[in-house]
Every structure is written in structure tokens, then in C-alpha cells.
Amino acid sequence: MDARASAPLFWIRDASVVRAGRTILHVGDFSLSEGEHVALLGPNGAGKSTFIQLLTREVFPLWREEPPVRFRGQERPLLSEIKGALGIVSSTMHDQVRVHLPVEDIVVGGLFGTLGVPLHAEVGGAHRERARAALDRLGIVGLAGRDVMTLSTGQVRRVLVARELVRDPRVLIFDEPCTGLDPEGMYHVRQTMGALASEGRSIVLVTHYPEDIIPPIARVLLVKDGEVFADGPKADLLTSEVMSDLFDVPLVAAEQDGWYSLRGSYA
Incomplete structure (x- = not known):
């Protein structure tokens, strides 16, 4: 076997x-298998975004004789290989959507790593078919001709998912995907994550809130003060005691039908 x-x-x-x-x-010690899902949970400034940047090669660890980070067994993978395998959706990416472009052009841009179709790019029918197929898989192909600036925040977030999906990545990283969304937007983004998880793609979710952790994500990595606080099954870690230790405030955790939530304990 290879x-x-x-x-x-x-x-x-x-x-x-x-x-x-x-x-x-x-x-200290972390590995993620092909097709496995994990949620990174922790307070602001804990190191969650830096952890993701280690995976994407946006930051590098201290040099060691044995390279500390490997991708599919490779000590020094090509950046193009990593980018080809990963799709990233974040609330900060949403902040860049400040142009009047058709939704379809935003999604086609994902094939070129740009926001919209780059100047002088040769875009044919096959590119647009892939963009429409990505939108259709998320149930929003009807938005293809709309000006992206006329969409709701939740709709734009799903368009950004389609922009990543158009390249057919095997790993999708959702970095605070529900920040700034109303309940309807949160519902659709979480539903989208669940649908993509069912296709065998790895879902890596970064969040402050257990409410974002969809049922298919069984593993949780807790990050606090620049260290991995805990790593294990969410049923073991999404408890009142562990969450209170993680966030340094008294919290009560609850579970219903595979979904978890937190509330403050003010007694």
C-alpha cells in the first residue's frame, strides 16, 4: 500500500x-485521518486560528530535525497540494465581499483563487457549469444571477461555501462560520456543514460555541492559553465541568438529539 x-x-x-x-x-500530539471530522473549541485568543494556520502553512513552527507538521505523510508537501485539498470558509472572508458581482462569478472565482473572475481569465461553459453545480448542491442555484451585494448575510456565507466547493476539496475548514448570522443563517450554514460531512469530506470547524458543532462531528479539540487543553469524544468533553474550566466561568452544558448548547450559571 502507498x-x-x-x-x-x-x-x-x-x-x-x-x-x-x-x-x-x-x-504536542495531533493527527486527523482522511474523512474524519473535528471541532476546535476555545475562547478568543486561545490559539485556534494559529492552529489552522499550521495546517494551511500560513505559519510555521520552530525548526526541528524531524518536521513537526506533515500532510498526508509528507514532511515538505507542496503548497499547491495543500491548497488543492483544502477549502476554507470564514467570517473574515465574508468581509471582503464588497463588490457588485453576480453570484455565479463569485463562485467561478474559486477556481482561480480570486473573488470573482480575474481579468483576462478564459472562462468557458465548463467553468460556469461547475459553479452552478456547486450552488445547486447547496440549494441556492436560484441565486446565480443575483448581485452578491443584494443577498442576506446568511446567503453570502453559503455562496462562499460554494466558492470553495467548486474545486471539490477533500477537507473543508469552517472558521467561525456562524459569526454575524441570524438564526435562519445559522440553520442553513450548519445544515450545509452536515450535508458536506455526509459526503466523506473532512470537516474542521473552529468555533467559540458548542451550538455550531453538528452531530457528525464526534471529536472535539479544546484549546486554551496556546495549548491543547483536551482532545476526545464530544460526549466526554462538552460537559458543564469541562466547559466551565475551558472558559473560566460557570457554565451549564446540555445535549439534545446530538446538538449541544451552553448557558451561564448565575445561581
């Missing part, structure tokens, strides 16, 4: 990210 085929999707051992002489994240 060693790369049997290797974890991501593998991290003793990785430290240092800024201005201070360690802002240390990961």
Missing part, C-alpha cells in the same frame, strides 16, 4: 509557534 495513502491527513508532533519570543501555540 505510504501516503495510509498516512493521516494531518500529523503534528511537538510543534511550537513563537512570536516576539513568546510561544503562542504548542501542539
